[in-house]
Amino acid sequence: MMANDAPQAVLLTLLVCTLGRVKPLERLLRSLNVQTRKNFEVIIVDQNPEGFLDATIQKFPALRIKHLRSRPGLSRARNVGLAASSGRYVGFPDDDVWYRPTVVEEVLDTFRRNSKLNIITGRSIDLEGHDVTVMLTEEALITRENIFEAGNSNTIFIERMLAQSLNFDEGLGLGAASDFQSGEETDFLLRALGKGAAGWYFPELTIYHDPIDDGAPIAERARRTTAYGRGFGYLIRKYRYPPPYILGKIAKTSLRGAWCLATGDFAGARLRIAWANGVLYGYSRGRPAFPVQK
Structure with missing residues (x-):
């Protein structure tokens, strides 16, 4: 191997926790294979049965892949991956997202240009460029007040x-042994801010994600929506947000639900309830008391 063919030092670790998905994971790996x-x-x-992903991973010999195993639980699996990470920075793509070819380059260049930042965030979009979740429209310093719309x-x-x-x-998080199957990433960021970390939201940093409204039955969508709401409510109380904050959120959602009812959108009303x-x-x-387990 020539000296200039030597592998570049790892600056970024992409930590992917996966369960039950093959084709979406392969799509993500294909997108990583063509990064600039x-x-x-x-x-x-990997939280699947032994050997479930072997054939998929073997399709990407050019990628530097560490294949680890974990018991179920998204937060548990992320902690397993964090312990094995070696990059200067870490990202957490789900197994159903995929990257534009320049995402890694953009992330590293953004940190290089903003050396005082400890965290950067962006937007999840669908193929048509629409936000997958409600996000800020302008760049912003990440704070307690905007964190739920800043990544x-x-x-x-x-x-x-x-x-x-x-x-x-x-x-917290999907697969946790609790009623709170969401909110783990916001809790993670809030604790980072509590340590004095500086984070900035960049809306031009976009990552593809399938639309949340994936054609699932309304009962399943309502179940997921309830889970998201539980995580949100738990964090609002845990981090002592003032009562007007949560009352305002509920009032806004209730008004949207009433509008859905008035216009015959009964599914929309059910999701807001x-x-x-x-x-x-x-x-x-x-x-x-849900301590961080190491």
Whole structure:
């Protein structure tokens, strides 16, 4: 091997936790295979039966892949991956997202140009460029007040050493042994801010994600919406947001639900009721003791 053919030092770790998905994961890996910058590693934390992903991973010999295993639980799996990360920065793509060819380059260049930042975030969009979730429209410093609209797990990039000092709360997130199956990434960011970390939201940093409204039955969508609401309500109480904050959110959602009813959108009304019920449940639970497990 010639000296100039030597592998570039790893600057970015992309930590992918996966369960039950093959084709979406392969789509993500294909998108990583054509990145304009190659100085990254991929850590796949596999929660499937033994051998489930072997054939998929073998299709991408050019990628630096660490294939790890974990017991179920998204936050648990992320902590397993964090312990094995070696990049200066870490990102957390879900197994159903995919990257534009320049995402790694954009992330590294953004950190290089903004050396005082510990965290950057962006937007998840569908193929038509529409936001997958409600996000800010302008660049912004990430604060307690805007954090719920300033990034989700797929668009978080953070200094590795900071991330390893935090870990994810294994009592939150999909597969956790609790009623709170969401909110783990916002909790993670709020704890980072509490340590004095500086984060900035860049709306031009976009990552593709399938639309949330994926044709699932309304009962399933309502169940997921309730889960999101519970996580939100729990975090609002845990981090002592003032009561007017949560009341304002519920009032806004209730008004949208009433509009849905008035216009015959009964599915939309049901989803908003589900979210409000979830928020109230999560808020009523106070601050359960879910320590970060290392």
